[in-house]
Every structure is written in structure tokens, then in C-alpha cells.
Amino acid sequence: MECVVQGIIETQHVEALEILLQGLCGIHKERLRIHELCLKSVPNLGVVTSEVRLLCDLEQLEPTWTVRHVGGAMRGAGAEQISVLVRTMVESKVSKNAIRLFYALGYKLDYELLRVGFAFHFRRGAQITVTVSSINKMLKLHATDEAVPVTPGIQLVEVTAPASSENYTEVVAAVSSFCEYLAPLLHLSKPGISTGVVPTAAAAAASLMSDGGGTAL
Amino acid sequence: MEAAPGAPGDQSQPPNKAVERLNPAVQQELNLDSIKTRVVSLQKAIERILQEIDANTRTNSVPKWQDILSQYSMVNLELFNIVEDVTKVSKAFVVYPKNVNAENAAILPVMLSSKLLPEMEMDDIVKKEQVLQGMEHLPVSAQIEKLKMRIDMIGAACESAEKVIADTRKTYFGTRQGPTILPTLDKVQTAKIQEQEILLRNAVNHGEGLRISTDQRQIVSALPLHLVDILTVGDGAQALPESSGIYMKNTPLSSNNISNQGNMLQASGAQAIGRAVASPSGSTVTTSFDNTTSPLPYANSPRSGTNMMNTPSPQQQSQQQQQQQQQQHQHPHQHQQQRQKMMQLPQLQQQLLAQQQFRQSSLPGSGQNQLGQLHDLQGSAQQKFQSLHGQHQMQFSQPLGTQQFQGRQLPTGPVQHGIGQSQINQGTQLNRHLSQFSSPANSALFNAAQGTPNTQMISNMSATMASQSLLPRMQFGLSGGNRPHASQILSDQMFNIGAANSGGMMPIQQQQQQQQQQQLTSQGAFGNMPHNAQNLQPGMVAHQNAQLPNFQQRQSNQQ
Numbered sequence: 001m002e003c004v005v006q007g008i009i010e011t012q013h014v015e016a017l018e019i020l021l022q023g024l025c026g027i028h029k030e031r032l033r034i035h036e037l038c039l040k041s042v043p044n045l046g047v048v049t050s051e052v053r054l055l056c057d058l059e060q061l062e063p064t065w066t067v068r069h070v071g072g073a074m075r076g077a078g079a080e081q082i083s084v085l086v087r088t089m090v091e092s093k094v095s096k097n098a099i100r101l102f103y104a105l106g107y108k109l110d111y112e113l114l115r116v117g118f119a120f121h122f123r124r125g126a127q128i129t130v131t132v133s134s135i136n137k138m139l140k141l142h143a144t145d146e147a148v149p150v151t152p153g154i155q156l157v158e159v160t161a162p163a164s165s166e167n168y169t170e171v172v173a174a175v176s177s178f179c180e181y182l183a184p185l186l187h188l189s190k191p192g193i194s195t196g197v198v199p200t201a202a203a204a205a206a207s208l209m210s211d212g213g214g215t216a217l
Numbered sequence: 218m219e220a221a222p223g224a225p226g227d228q229s230q231p232p233n234k235a236v237e238r239l240n241p242a243v244q245q246e247l248n249l250d251s252i253k254t255r256v257v258s259l260q261k262a263i264e265r266i267l268q269e270i271d272a273n274t275r276t277n278s279v280p281k282w283q284d285i286l287s288q289y290s291m292v293n294l295e296l297f298n299i300v301e302d303v304t305k306v307s308k309a310f311v312v313y314p315k316n317v318n319a320e321n322a323a324i325l326p327v328m329l330s331s332k333l334l335p336e337m338e339m340d341d342i343v344k345k346e347q348v349l350q351g352m353e354h355l356p357v358s359a360q361i362e363k364l365k366m367r368i369d370m371i372g373a374a375c376e377s378a379e380k381v382i383a384d385t386r387k388t389y390f391g392t393r394q395g396p397t398i399l400p401t402l403d404k405v406q407t408a409k410i411q412e413q414e415i416l417l418r419n420a421v422n423h424g425e426g427l428r429i430s431t432d433q434r435q436i437v438s439a440l441p442l443h444l445v446d447i448l449t450v451g452d453g454a455q456a457l458p459e460s461s462g463i464y465m466k467n468t469p470l471s472s473n474n475i476s477n478q479g480n481m482l483q484a485s486g487a488q489a490i491g492r493a494v495a496s497p498s499g500s501t502v503t504t505s506f507d508n509t510t511s512p513l514p515y516a517n518s519p520r521s522g523t524n525m526m527n528t529p530s531p532q533q534q535s536q537q538q539q540q541q542q543q544q545q546h547q548h549p550h551q552h553q554q555q556r557q558k559m560m561q562l563p564q565l566q567q568q569l570l571a572q573q574q575f576r577q578s579s580l581p582g583s584g585q586n587q588l589g590q591l592h593d594l595q596g597s598a599q600q601k602f603q604s605l606h607g608q609h610q611m612q613f614s615q616p617l618g619t620q621q622f623q624g625r626q627l628p629t630g631p632v633q634h635g636i637g638q639s640q641i642n643q644g645t646q647l648n649r650h651l652s653q654f655s656s657p658a659n660s661a662l663f664n665a666a667q668g669t670p671n672t673q674m675i676s677n678m679s680a681t682m683a684s685q686s687l688l689p690r691m692q693f694g695l696s697g698g699n700r701p702h703a704s705q706i707l708s709d710q711m712f713n714i715g716a717a718n719s720g721g722m723m724p725i726q727q728q729q730q731q732q733q734q735q736q737l738t739s740q741g742a743f744g745n746m747p748h749n750a751q752n753l754q755p756g757m758v759a760h761q762n763a764q765l766p767n768f769q770q771r772q773s774n775q776q
Binding site (some may be wrong): 143144145151153154197 | 416
């Protein structure tokens with residue numbers, strides 16, 4: 001299971017967000033460049049089509065592959081009250097042959113995208129990962145070098161934390177409280193809900209970008 | 218010069234003779250009394266400290282430096298403050314010693330003189346000249362006026378500068394601290410951003426806007442590094458079709474579907490030979506082309522030669538391999554033999570050839586009779602013909618007659634051998650290969666000759682045909698034998714092998730897959746399993762090796 005929220009931020013404020021996150025997390029960012037292939041099973045393979053995502057981390061010297069299955073979100077009155085989406089998720093590292101395996105099993109490529117940005121992994125009540133990335137699409141199949149952003153001026157911010165059914169309430173609380181810190185710059189919400197940008201984000205960004213008056217007098 | 222307590226004292230008590238008194242303001246500022254008290258207390262503090270240090274030295278004890286230092290710092294600070302206060306008003310006073318003695322006799326005149334030192338005098342003159350440059354001729358009052366104006370201007374400039382500094386400081390601190398009035402986004406902007414946001418979120422979460430049409434998927438530029446060794450060029454076609462699942466002639470086919478083989482194998486029921494109807498087997502037009510990786514490299518694959526001998530399943534790797542190979546003809550083994558038809562682009566023959574060879578080499582002992590490949594294009598004498606099984610040969614003749622060739626070049630003699638038939642079941646079923654031969658006239662038929670003669674037969678043998686697909690495809694009917702299988706529909710499919718070879722492939726594969734699946738379920742025979750496995754593998758192999766996008770396997774059932 002994982003808890004996830006998403007938000008958007010204008011590209012011009014990404015640097016400020018990076019500074020903010022660096023201050024909050026206490027660590028340096030990690031670059032992110034992930035080629036995400038979304039595979040979907042053909043209808044005759046099962047009652048419902050299942051979807052599987054293969055993530056190839058291109059930032060490493062040797063591209064590493066991960067397979068990810070995202071399940072349904074938690075439902076119910078309780079789920080509606082919390083501001084974080086809790087959903088089942090299974091993830092595993094795989095060899096590079098995974099894509100062939102899935103093709104052999106009958107999965108087809110549904111779509112692919114390329115995430116370019118950075119991420120912070122830290123522990124703050126829960127193991128939280130914040131990724132800020134520009135989502136790029138490829139006009140030609142698998143042409144990761146020629147990817148163009150889907151929305152040039154806006155990047156996606158995702159805050160995720162793995163959880164289990166026993167501790168998800170704490171994880172939700174940790175993620176929510178962390179998101180409060182990001183309030184000056186962006187709104188975060190469940191993936192299906194759109195939030196818009198923060199109107200005063202420019203001011204917050206400006207203050208973050210300034211040298212903070214720490215210069216020697 | 219020490220600000221000796223006496224000095225102010227002298228001044229503060231003007232001698233009776235002089236009527237001068239200190240300016241009351243100065244006097245107030247000076248605040249002699251307080252200074253006096255302060256100085257006195259300072260003195261006492263210093264004495265205390267000295268005593269303490271003295272005691273320490275006497276007792277030879279380690280002094281508590283912390284305390285001493287703190288006391289010293291206090292004293293220091295107090296002295297500094299006193300001096301500061303005095304210096305404020307020191308301009309009003311001249312300090313001079315009371316008595317003249319040898320010590321200060323020399324310096325006293327300088328101290329008391331009001332005349333500037335020579336250097337200072339020079340500086341003074343220079344500066345004066347600078348200031349009064351243009352005004353020397355004017356009367357003094359005018360000079361004074363002008364100077365005043367200058368001073369005023371400078372004063373004004375300073376003031377404005379200070380104002381600017383203050384303002385920037387305000388804004389600077391304002392942004393950091395308080396709510397400042399910043400321009401908020403207007404509605405238009407908000408709407409635009411909203412739009413973009415929805416776009417982005419949908420793209421990430423649901424992939425909207427990211428799907429490439431199947432046509433476009435054909436255009437594959439060089440694969441990125443991380444995919445190069447995993448996928449072959451043609452793999453991109455393994456995509457869910459955007460349109461319905463009808464066979465699309467243009468659907469890109471990247472590779473053979475192993476599944477096709479499976480389907481073919483499993484196709485039960487007799488399919489009318491030569492049915493020309495392409496019946497899309499389902500929504501999935503794009504069958505799993507991805508499956509087509511050649512099993513050849515895997516030594517342990519059931520498709521390897523020995524295994525094939527053992528496995529009764531008609532779906533044999535050879536089929537799969539054959540898929541990739543354009544011109545391979547295999548004689549089906551008696552038992553289930555699946556023929557996979559490979560639709561191949563001419564330019565991919567070489568790959569096929571390589572695969573073929575590979576395959577053939579890897580299946581030396583298999584019961585399959587694999588015909589050598591005919592690669593006219595390649596001009597290589599790589600035609601190999603494996604000895605046909607007697608039975609097979611017999612069978613060959615039969616299907617040949619019934620084969621449909623549509624606009625194809627019939628294979629040459631040897632090639633005909635390759636039009637293998639796969640026998641399924643105890644000799645009742647023949648698979649017919651229908652092969653298309655492209656103009657280069659190289660076609661390869663792959664019959665997956667598999668299994669031992671007496672092993673299980675899968676009712677539907679799919680004939681694999683490798684054909685160049687410049688010509689419209691043909692279908693071949695699978696003689697389903699015992700099972701009328703939907704998979705037989707596969708054989709009925711017409712594939713357009715043209716530029717969009719892959720397109721044709723896809724549906725076929727799809728169907729084959731389905732058929733295969735159906736067969737599996739229906740049969741439930743154990744023997745089917747390996748078939749499928751085998752089927753898969755060849756496809757895999759083919760996939761790997763061939764960069765041919767068009768490999769199709771067809772099942773041909775002979776009735």
C-alpha cells in the first residue's frame with residue numbers, strides 16, 4: 001500500500017521548491033530520469049484488464065528496472081475524510097527482461113512517458129518520497145531522447161509514502177503534516193482532484209530564492 | 218592622554234575669574250556626576266580584580282579564568298562606555314596638564330596651539346580651494362550662500378538615498394515576513410493553468426494524451442540504450458490498438474506472435490481450408506508480438522531439438538523460429554506440427570535466415586523436418602532440406618494441391634517441401650501451409666514438426682508459413698481435426714501483407730493466441746501445454762533475432 005498526493009507547480013518556482021525541500025529534508029536531491037512504460041493486458045487474458053507499469057531508471061549507469069502494480073484506492077467514508085489517497089501498490093525490482101516477459105504474457109504497451117526531475121527520500125514520521133518532475137511524452141515510440149513535456153510550464157509534484165494496512169493512519173498523518181510545509185508553494189491533493197496553483201507562490205518563491213539576509217554586514 | 222578625572226573637573230569648575238560657563242547643554246550631556254561615579258566604581262572593580270589575581274599568585278592556585286575573564290570583560294565594557302560618553306563632549310574641552318614639567322614641556326605648545334599642523338594645514342588649504350573654486354571672486358556672503366546651497370543639495374540627495382534604502386528594506390523584509398500585496402493570478406491565467414493541470418494529471422495517472430496511434434508506432438527511431446538490447450526495432454508495434462480489434466491491415470506488426478502458434482495449435486475443429494474470411498478473433502488486434510523472441514538461444518528451451526522430439530505438442534519452437542525466418546520450410550512432424558507462417562519482409566530475410574540456421578542447427582535431432590531456407594534474395598545457398606519424413610512427404614503432396622495461393626509465387630521445388638503439413642492426430646489431420654511468396658520468391662514455410670509421431674496430437678495443427686508478405690495474404694484453413702476451434706478462424710484470416718505487414722500479423726497473432734488459449738482449455742490435454750510453451754518460445758526467439766516486423770503464424774488446419 002502507499003499513500004500518495006499530487007500537486008502541480010509552475011516550472012519557474014521549481015527551484016524555490018527545491019530549496020524548501022532541501023531545508024525540510026536535510027538532504028540533497030537526487031536526480032530523476034525515469035522511463036515509464038505502462039503495459040495493459042489484452043482483454044482476453046482475464047476478466048478485467050490489468051495494468052502494470054515498468055519503470056526504467058535511466059539515471060543510473062546501468063538502467064535498473066522496476067515493476068509496479070497500482071491497485072485500487074481505499075474507499076469509504078473514512079477514505080474520503082483523509083486528504084491523502086491510500087491505495088494498494090506492489091513494487092519490485094526486476095531484470096531488464098521484464099518487458100519481454102510481459103509482452104510474452106500478453107501485455108501490450110498502452111502508453112509511455114518520461115519523468116525528468118529530482119526526488120528527495122527521507123524519513124519524517126514515515127519514509128516519504130517527494131518527486132518533482134516534468135512529465136514528457138514521446139512522439140515516436142520509445143524515443144526518450146526526443147521527449148517533449150506534456151505541459152511545458154507546469155511540473156508535477158508527488159509525495160508518496162509506503163504504508164501497510166496496520167500503520168497507514170500514521171503514514172497518512174505524516175504525509176499530511178509534511179504537506180503543510182509545502183503549502184506556501186503548492187497545493188497537494190489526491191491524484192484525481194485538481195488543485196490549481198497557489199496564487200502567492202511567486203512571493204514565497206521569491207523569498208526562498210533570496211539569500212535570506214545572511215550576508216555579512 | 219587619559220581622560221583624567223581631573224580634566225573635566227577643571228572645566229566644570231570654571232574659575233571664578235572667567236564668566237564663561239559651560240554650555241548648559243554640554244554640561245548636561247557631560248553629566249559629570251554620573252561619569253564620576255562610574256569612573257570610581259570602575260576603579261574599584263579593577264582593584265578587586267587585581268586583588269584576586271594577586272591572591273591567586275600568592276597561593277599559587279589555578280585561577281578561575283572564567284571568572285576573571287568575565288570580570289575583565291565587564292570592566293572593559295564599562296570603561297568603553299565611559300570613554301564614549303566623554304568623547305561625545307570632548308570637543309568642548311581642551312585637555313592640558315596642570316603643571317608643566319619636563320615630561321610635557323616639549324609637547325605642550327603643540328597641544329595648546331590652535332594652529333593646524335603643517336600637513337593638516339596643507340590639506341585644509343587644498344580642500345578649501347576645491348570647495349571655493351569658482352567663488353573666490355565673489356563676496357564672502359555670496360560664497361556663503363553658494364556653499365549653503367551646495368550643502369542643501371547634498372543633504373537632499375542624501376535624504377532621498379536614505380529613503381530609497383528604507384523602502385527597499387521594507388519590501389525586503391516585507392516579503393519575508395508579512396503578507397504583501399502581490400499580484401494574484403487573474404482569471405484567465407487561472408483557467409489556463411487549470412487546463413494544463415488537468416492535462417498533466419490525466420497524462421500521468423491515466424495516460425491520456427500519451428498514447429500513440431498504432432500507425433505512429435510504426436515509426437520507430439533508434440531505440441534508446443536501455444531498450445536496445447531488450448527490444449528489437451519492430452517491437453514497438455506491440456501496442457494496444459487504438460481502434461477496435463478488427464484486423465487492421467495497417468496495424469503494425471512487429472514480430473510474430475508466439476501466441477499465434479499456440480492458437481494455431483490449439484485450433485480445434487476443422488477450419489475450412491481456404492477460407493478467405495478474415496475473422497478477427499477478438500478485440501485484440503494486436504496480438505502479442507512481443508512474444509516473439511526467439512527461443513533459440515535458450516538451450517533448455519523445450520524448443521530445442523531434443524525436446525521437441527519429446528514433446529508431443531505441435532507447437533514447436535521451430536515454428537516460432539520459423540516465423541522469423543522468411544524462408545524456412547519445415548516439414549511437420551507427424552504429430553502435431555504447427556506451422557507458423559511467417560510473414561516477412563523481404564529485407565528481413567537475412568535475419569530470418571540467420572534464425573533459421575540457428576534454429577535448424579539447434580534442432581538437429583528434432584523430428585521436425587525443416588526445410589532449408591530459401592533465400593533467393595540472399596543468394597546464399599543456405600537451403601537446407603531436411604529429409605522429410607516419409608509420411609510427411611506424402612502429406613505434402615496433398616496439401617499442396619489444396620493450398621491456396623493467391624497471387625503468390627509458388628515456391629520452387631524445394632520450397633514445396635517446405636510446405637509442410639503438420640499432422641495432427643493419428644494421421645487424420647493435415648495441416649496445410651499456405652505460403653505466400655513475395656516477389657523475391659523466397660518464402661519459407663515453417664512447419665513445426667514436432668513431437669514424436671505417436672504423441673498427442675493437437676487437433677489443430679497450425680501450419681506456419683513464412684512468407685514474404687508483399688502479396689496479399691492468404692489464409693489457410695486449419696483442419697481442425699477433432700476440435701472445431703475458434704482458432705481455426707485464424708486460418709481464415711486474410712492478411713494483408715503489404716507495407717503494413719505487421720498489421721496483418723497482429724490480428725493473426727491475436728487470433729492464434731486466442732485459439733491457442735481456447736485449445737488449451739478445451740483440450741485440457743497435457744500435451745498442449747508444452748505446445749504452448751514451445752509456441753511462446755519460438756516467438757520469443759523470433760522476436761529477438763528478427764527485426765522483421767512481420768511474422769505471422771498461421772494455423773492451417775486441413776480438413
